[in-house]
Amino acid sequence: MSALLLAATLLAAAPAPAAEPPPPLSPGLEGAPVRVERRLLVKNSHFFFTLGADYFIRGDYYVSPGVVGAASFYLTEHDGLDIKVGAFLSFMSPAAQVVFQSVHLIPDAQRPVALLVAGYRRSVGYGKVMLNGLMDSLLHFDLQIAGHAGIVITDRMASPALSVAPALLVRFSDRWFAQVDVELYASYETRQSAPFVVGILPTFTAGVVL
Amino acid sequence: MGAALLSFALAASAADPFADAFWHKDLGLLVALLAEPGDWREDEARALFADLVRLVNCEPLPPIPNADPTPLREERQLIRLERARRARLGAAAASSATLWRDILSTAFFNRALGAGPEGTVLFWPVETEKWSNEALRAKVRASACAAVGAATAPGQAKSATELELASDVLLLNLRRAAAPDKTLRPAAARLAYQRAVLLARAGQTEAAKQAAAQILPPELLGPALSKYALLLRLELGVDPPEGYAALYGQSFGANQAAVDERLAYGLHRSGSWALLEKVTAAPRAMAPAALCDKAGSPLPRDLLYRHALAQEKLGATAEVDAVLAQAFPACASLTEPAVDALKDLAITHYARRTLDAALEQRLKELDPPGRLARDVQKLGARALHAGNLTTAGMAMGWLITDRTATGRARGWVLEAEIAYALQDGKRFDRAVQSIFPDPAFDSLRAHERDERDRAVEELAQALVTTAEDEADADFRKRLHAQLPVWRERAAIKREPSFNALLAALESRPVPLGGDKRKRPTAEVAVGSIQVAPPEAVIPPPEVQFDWPEPYSLLAVPPPPGAPRGADFRAWFGEGDDAKR
Numbered sequence: 153m154s155a156l157l158l159a160a161t162l163l164a165a166a167p168a169p170a171a172e173p174p175p176p177l178s179p180g181l182e183g184a185p186v187r188v189e190r191r192l193l194v195k196n197s198h199f200f201f202t203l204g205a206d207y208f209i210r211g212d213y214y215v216s217p218g219v220v221g222a223a224s225f226y227l228t229e230h231d232g233l234d235i236k237v238g239a240f241l242s243f244m245s246p247a248a249q250v251v252f253q254s255v256h257l258i259p260d261a262q263r264p265v266a267l268l269v270a271g272y273r274r275s276v277g278y279g280k281v282m283l284n285g286l287m288d289s290l291l292h293f294d295l296q297i298a299g300h301a302g303i304v305i306t307d308r309m310a311s312p313a314l315s316v317a318p319a320l321l322v323r324f325s326d327r328w329f330a331q332v333d334v335e336l337y338a339s340y341e342t343r344q345s346a347p348f349v350v351g352i353l354p355t356f357t358a359g360v361v362l
Numbered sequence: 363m364g365a366a367l368l369s370f371a372l373a374a375s376a377a378d379p380f381a382d383a384f385w386h387k388d389l390g391l392l393v394a395l396l397a398e399p400g401d402w403r404e405d406e407a408r409a410l411f412a413d414l415v416r417l418v419n420c421e422p423l424p425p426i427p428n429a430d431p432t433p434l435r436e437e438r439q440l441i442r443l444e445r446a447r448r449a450r451l452g453a454a455a456a457s458s459a460t461l462w463r464d465i466l467s468t469a470f471f472n473r474a475l476g477a478g479p480e481g482t483v484l485f486w487p488v489e490t491e492k493w494s495n496e497a498l499r500a501k502v503r504a505s506a507c508a509a510v511g512a513a514t515a516p517g518q519a520k521s522a523t524e525l526e527l528a529s530d531v532l533l534l535n536l537r538r539a540a541a542p543d544k545t546l547r548p549a550a551a552r553l554a555y556q557r558a559v560l561l562a563r564a565g566q567t568e569a570a571k572q573a574a575a576q577i578l579p580p581e582l583l584g585p586a587l588s589k590y591a592l593l594l595r596l597e598l599g600v601d602p603p604e605g606y607a608a609l610y611g612q613s614f615g616a617n618q619a620a621v622d623e624r625l626a627y628g629l630h631r632s633g634s635w636a637l638l639e640k641v642t643a644a645p646r647a648m649a650p651a652a653l654c655d656k657a658g659s660p661l662p663r664d665l666l667y668r669h670a671l672a673q674e675k676l677g678a679t680a681e682v683d684a685v686l687a688q689a690f691p692a693c694a695s696l697t698e699p700a701v702d703a704l705k706d707l708a709i710t711h712y713a714r715r716t717l718d719a720a721l722e723q724r725l726k727e728l729d730p731p732g733r734l735a736r737d738v739q740k741l742g743a744r745a746l747h748a749g750n751l752t753t754a755g756m757a758m759g760w761l762i763t764d765r766t767a768t769g770r771a772r773g774w775v776l777e778a779e780i781a782y783a784l785q786d787g788k789r790f791d792r793a794v795q796s797i798f799p800d801p802a803f804d805s806l807r808a809h810e811r812d813e814r815d816r817a818v819e820e821l822a823q824a825l826v827t828t829a830e831d832e833a834d835a836d837f838r839k840r841l842h843a844q845l846p847v848w849r850e851r852a853a854i855k856r857e858p859s860f861n862a863l864l865a866a867l868e869s870r871p872v873p874l875g876g877d878k879r880k881r882p883t884a885e886v887a888v889g890s891i892q893v894a895p896p897e898a899v900i901p902p903p904e905v906q907f908d909w910p911e912p913y914s915l916l917a918v919p920p921p922p923g924a925p926r927g928a929d930f931r932a933w934f935g936e937g938d939d940a941k942r
Binding site: 181 | 392396415488496
């Protein structure tokens with residue numbers, strides 16, 4: 153107890169610790185050091201042409217795989233314009249086929265046949281990934297958001313459509329790359345039920361940059 | 363030895379990353395390296411390179427603690443000395459032949475955070491994971507060098523002057539460090555040279571001499587500066603004057619005329635005419651107007667005189683004529699030792715020729731109007747002494763038919779001299795009688811009489827000094843009779859001179875006029891004295907040297923790839939004095 157009292161007394165009597173002088177500024181430094189890297193996935197003023205597969209999911213009794221081609225041109229490293237053309241190999245889903253055969257009713261939904269849209273892409277991030285520390289596995293990619301407008305051609309009409317999508321542009325080499333989009337589509341179709349149709353269109357394409 | 367080992371160790375390892383960035387002029391990397399936490403073994407190198415960044419970015423330099431001196435203390439002090447030099451140079455630093463020319467050029471160091479077009483450079487935070495292709499960099503603070511004298515931080519006391527920083531203590535410590543570690547010797551030599559130059563400019567010659575004595579050897583300063591180090595040591599008296607000869611053939615730029623002058627004086631003294639002729643050749647290319655510009659330096663005229671003298675000694679008559687044609691009449695109105703000596707040389711040169719219209723024209727060009735009679739008299743006397751009696755007689759004839767009374771008097775003086783040389787008594791008497799006609803017919807005005815009296819006094823001096831050897835008894839008797847007459851006829855102010863000459867002729871002490879404190883002196887004619895061209899070497903005019911400074915005073919550890927034991931470097935490539 154007496155020891156504690158002594159310690160408390162000493163602490164109370166001790167002068168306040170002098171204020172630490174500010175650390176000297178690092179010479180020539182403004183801000184903080186960074187690591188700098190030259191961008192490998194360069195898009196500015198380049199054309200990107202891709203071709204690949206997609207799958208239109210609309211919950212409309214149709215199975216709609218397809219092929220899609222796109223051409224993009226980037227005005228800056230962040231901003232690009234593109235056009236997409238796609239064709240769907242749609243067919244009635246097995247469940248709808250059973251209903252049709254049993255009650256002879258066909259879905260009110262329209263069968264997607266083709267797609268033609270144009271839009272805008274915005275790069276919002278840049279990243280890279282390396283697997284197990286293998287230098288050869290290092291991939292650089294661009295995280296994007298995209299918005300498109302155009303038409304979805306069905307077996308009955310050409311319906312206006314809008315889409316937004318998160319996207320990934322992955323660099324394989326100076327020439328080759330891949331593009332992954334997961335688009336959320338909304339289109340207008342004349343049907344007896346609600347005319348607005350919403351769907352998801354994942355696409356995977358690969359192509360060249362020029 | 364400890365200092366040497368540690369400085370080597372610094373050069374070999376701890377300083378490597380900093381030195382590598384510095385020698386690649388990569389300020390962005392160097393600043394980033396200094397901002398990152400490091401190993402305690404890097405502390406010395408870190409402090410040195412931090413000071414270098416502050417120097418090139420003109421940021422305040424913190425004081426170096428006095429306690430616990432470190433091995434790189436002297437190198438850090440050199441950085442402060444360099445900063446002080448910048449303060450002295452002021453606005454001229456940007457165009458000076460110093461490292462400040464580079465530092466003040468914004469493009470000299472790479473200050474960029476990253477190179478590449480807009481948007482093509484990616485920035486990642488500094489993390490422990492290190493990815494390939496990522497480079498550590500930092501944004502470099504804007505240089506404060508635009509403000510002249512940015513050496514002093516706000517609130518900081520006024521910076522020490524260059525001379526205070528280039529102290530003998532610093533020089534001693536650096537030389538002490540350089541004793542076992544030869545990599546620091548060039549830096550020590552540069553400091554010794556700079557200190558000597560600063561002290562010499564401040565007029566502290568003795569201290570400058572001591573500093574210059576420590577430039578050992580001057581070759582350490584590199585080819586461009588070592589010759590100036592040699593010259594500085596010669597000028598300060600560290601090395602004997604014979605060393606000037608070693609400077610022959612080296613280029614000194616704007617200081618060439620001053621160096622040539624020093625060389626020429628030494629060669630003139632030693633009578634090395636062939637080399638003197640080469641050393642003094644530069645002014646031959648000058649236009650007369652530029653050569654004789656009163657506002658210009660007297661050095662080219664002095665060199666030209668010595669050049670003409672060398673040509674005269676070497677017997678190059680045509681070249682002497684060419685030199686005289688270059689100098690006159692443009693320099694005729696100048697009164698300075700070299701021009702006077704050149705005029706004298708010209709008269710001696712011309713005295714070997716026949717006095718014709720061309721020579722008379724040349725004589726006219728030597729001096730401003732009104733001095734031709736005096737020059738003709740000189741020409742005649744020189745011709746007489748050179749044995750050219752024809753020209754002596756022609757000069758006499760020219761003078762006695764001159765329209766001025768003083769000219770005619772000079773002619774009779776010359777005639778008396780000729781008669782004396784020929785030991786022709788009658789001719790001598792007739793000449794003397796013509797000099798001093800009957801007072802009733804003496805029509806000279808006061809200033810003309812003074813001219814005549816001076817000419818007679820000069821004649822008397824010439825005759826008395828040669829009487830012992832050249833005059834026979836009859837002529838000495840005649841001279842003895844004439845001197846009192848000349849004394850009586852000349853102005854009273856010349857009486858003491860004639861008394862002395864008379865005493866010398868009689869070989870008795872000179873009367874002192876009642877002043878008993880002075881010892882009596884005997885004026886004795888002891889033999890022949892060369893009275894024609896004075897052979898005395900005229901002293902050189904004052905010369906000012908523009909002492910070049912070392913491009914850099916720094917001592918920076920060499921880059922990592924340098925050979926083992928490489929010197930601490932002063933600066934980059936062309937700015938390194940050792941390579942210039």
